[in-house]
Amino acid sequence: MPEDGGDRLTIALCGDLMIGRGIDQVLPDPCPPHLHERYVRDARDYVELAERASGPLARPVGLDYPWGDALGELSSFAPEAFVVNLETALTRCEDAWPHKGINYRASPENARMLREADVTCCALANNHVLDWGHGGLRDTLATLDALGVLHAGAGTTREEAEAPAAITLAGGGRLLVHSFATGSSGVPEEWAAADARPGVALLPDLSEETCRRVVERMHRHRRPGDLVIASIHWGGTWGYALAPRQRAFAHALVSEGGVDVVHGHSSHHPQGIEIHRGRLVVYGCGDLLNDYEGIGGHERFRAELGVLLLATLDRAHGTLLRLVMSPTRIARLQVTRAGPKDTRWLSEMLHREGRDLGTSAVRTDDGRIELRARGVAEGRALADGGEP
Numbered sequence: 455m456p457e458d459g460g461d462r463l464t465i466a467l468c469g470d471l472m473i474g475r476g477i478d479q480v481l482p483d484p485c486p487p488h489l490h491e492r493y494v495r496d497a498r499d500y501v502e503l504a505e506r507a508s509g510p511l512a513r514p515v516g517l518d519y520p521w522g523d524a525l526g527e528l529s530s531f532a533p534e535a536f537v538v539n540l541e542t543a544l545t546r547c548e549d550a551w552p553h554k555g556i557n558y559r560a561s562p563e564n565a566r567m568l569r570e571a572d573v574t575c576c577a578l579a580n581n582h583v584l585d586w587g588h589g590g591l592r593d594t595l596a597t598l599d600a601l602g603v604l605h606a607g608a609g610t611t612r613e614e615a616e617a618p619a620a621i622t623l624a625g626g627g628r629l630l631v632h633s634f635a636t637g638s639s640g641v642p643e644e645w646a647a648a649d650a651r652p653g654v655a656l657l658p659d660l661s662e663e664t665c666r667r668v669v670e671r672m673h674r675h676r677r678p679g680d681l682v683i684a685s686i687h688w689g690g691t692w693g694y695a696l697a698p699r700q701r702a703f704a705h706a707l708v709s710e711g712g713v714d715v716v717h718g719h720s721s722h723h724p725q726g727i728e729i730h731r732g733r734l735v736v737y738g739c740g741d742l743l744n745d746y747e748g749i750g751g752h753e754r755f756r757a758e759l760g761v762l763l764l765a766t767l768d769r770a771h772g773t774l775l776r777l778v779m780s781p782t783r784i785a786r787l788q789v790t791r792a793g794p795k796d797t798r799w800l801s802e803m804l805h806r807e808g809r810d811l812g813t814s815a816v817r818t819d820d821g822r823i824e825l826r827a828r829g830v831a832e833g834r835a836l837a838d839g840g841e842p
Contacts, residue, residue, distance in 0.1 A: 461770060463623065463681070466533040467763040469719040469739025472582070473520065473567065474542040474558030476500030476745030477787050482514040483563035490550050490557055501787070503748030508786045515787075518570040520743055522788035524762055527780045528571060531764045535621050535629055537683060538742070539719045540568075540576035540583070540605075545593035547586045551642075557585035562597040569601055575619045577633035577685035577717070579607030579654040581640035588652045607633025607685065608647070608654045615647035615655040618675050618682075627679035627769070632672060635687035636660065638697075639720040660688075660703040669711035676712070681772050685717040689738065692752050694725055694807050696737050701728075708733045714772030715765065722746075723755040724800070726807030727815075729827050732773035734765055742782065743789055756803075758784045759796055761823065777825040779804075779815075797821060 475497040478484045487497040494500070505511065518525065528536065542558040544565040550557045568576070576598060584591050591608060598605045604619035621629040634655040635641045647653030657664050672682060684707050688700060700718075707713040708730050716735040718725075725738030740760040747758065761779040768775055781792035781800050792800065801823045804815035814826045 461768065462766055462775065463629075463769045464531055464533045464764060464766045465629070465683075465715070466528060466531065466536040467715070467717050467736070467739065467765065468538050468742035469724075469760070470541045470580075470722070470741040470744065471538045472541045472558060472741065472744040473560045473564070474582075474745075476504060477520055477743065478542075478560040478564055480511065480513050480515050480519075480787055481517065481560070481564040481567065483561050485546055485559055485561045491555065500745040504745065504787050507748035511786050517564070517567040520567060520788055521571045523791040524742070524780070524782065524789040525571060527762055527764070531778070533764060534623060535574040536572055537575045537577065537631055537685065537717065538573055539580060539685065539687065539717075539739070540578060541580050543583055543586045543590040543594050544597040545586050545590035547590040547593055549587035549589050551585055551587055554585055556582075558582045559586050559590065562593065562600075565597050565601065568598075568603050573603055574621055575604040575606065575631045577607050577631065577687070577719075578605050579615070579633040579635040579641075579656070579685075580687040580720075581635070581642075583608050583654060584645050591652050604631070606631050607635070608652075610652045612647040612649055612653075612655075615653060616671060618672075623681075623769075625769075627681065628677070629681050629683065630672075630675060631683045631685055632668075633685040634668070636689075638689050639687045640691075641687070660697075660699040662706070665703055665706045665710070669707070672711050672713070681714045681767065681769070682712060683715045683717050684711070684713045685719070687720050688718060689720050691720060691722050692755055693721070696726065700737060704728075704735045704737070705730050708735070712772075714767060722752075722757045723759070724761050724804065726811045727777070727804065727813055727825055728808070728811040729774060729813060729825075732771075734767075734774045734777060736763065739763065741784070743784060745787060747784060747787065756796075756799060759792055759800055760784070761800065762789075779823040779825070781821070781823060791821070794821070797823065
């Protein structure tokens with residue numbers, strides 16, 4: 455059901471894509487399995503945990519395997535761009551960042567899985583992209599370049615890290631993806647890119663002054679006809695409460711910076727979604743893919759459940775026309791379609807968490823979830839733009 459036309463643009467978004475450790479190990483060309491974690495020293499242990507939870511899987515799997523049912527959803531909607539938060543270094547480098555605790559990496563050969571889903575752009579400003587040091591970051595950038603996958607949020611200098619990825623759109627114009635992170639998501643201060651130091655685009659805080667500098671940077675890159683995504687790695691990994699400063703920062707990006715989509719991530723589960731001045735604000739996308747299967751703790755957040763977001767925008771104005779969420783469940787290290795009970799749980803959670811944000815979530819007859827703005831007639835809720 456492709457949505458694009460002369461006046462519409464459909465983009466796919468997801469939160470954390472964590473393809474290291476166990477997922478890397480089941481793909482054809484894994485990195486050496488040794489880890490530097492406190493309790494787990496072999497990445498293959500994460501595969502065994504997943505198999506105990508959901509059943510055995512034949513190894514190696516194909517490069518398309520981890521995407522599972524997401525491939526069908528992407529094919530159905532045919533988005534013009536697919537933007538992900540890649541929380542894995544693509545490297546065989548052995549220079550693990552000292553005392554980091556958890557170091558995610560997948561081999562450059564296995565990174566070819568990104569092409570299986572036609573990933574357009576990877577946001578890299580997060581707390582895992584330098585897990586294997588500056589050498590691992592350089593390998594990651596080179597690997598993505600070789601694959602033809604755009605990236606933003608990390609670079610060999612501050613200028614590179616702060617530059618947006620520019621996606622050329624059919625019919626003219628560009629989709630600019632700016633990627634940055636905050637310390638609240640676990641990014642060490644030493645990871646901040648400098649004039650002569652590789653690193654990530656790290657925001658010192660979410661103050662009005664920081665927002666002003668970010669907005670100025672965005673204006674320098676934007677041309678007439680461009681649409682803009684601000685991809686932000688922020689906040690903790692568990693919990694639904696949104697910091698007031700996060701909301702204020704997101705609102706300012708839209709109101710003052712002209713941002714069309716705020717793509718927030720870091721939480722391992724989806725959070726509430728907002729429409730501000732007709733623009734989509736996602737505070738936490740959750741994880742689309744990880745290797746946490748079989749690990750106990752935080753069960754009430756149902757971290758195995760997630761959403762693949764498919765947003766249709768007004769191409770001329772950037773306002774949100776429709777947001778469809780494909781409910782997903784991670785099983786056997788693969789993205790699978792969530793069943794009816796899990797879809798109900800997700801929709802009820804999004805409905806509950808959207809209450810104070812002015813949105814609601816409804817299940818559709820095809821097993822998906824759609825966003826609605828509260829207090830506006832169905833069918834006009836998103837297309838009209840404005841505050842809900």
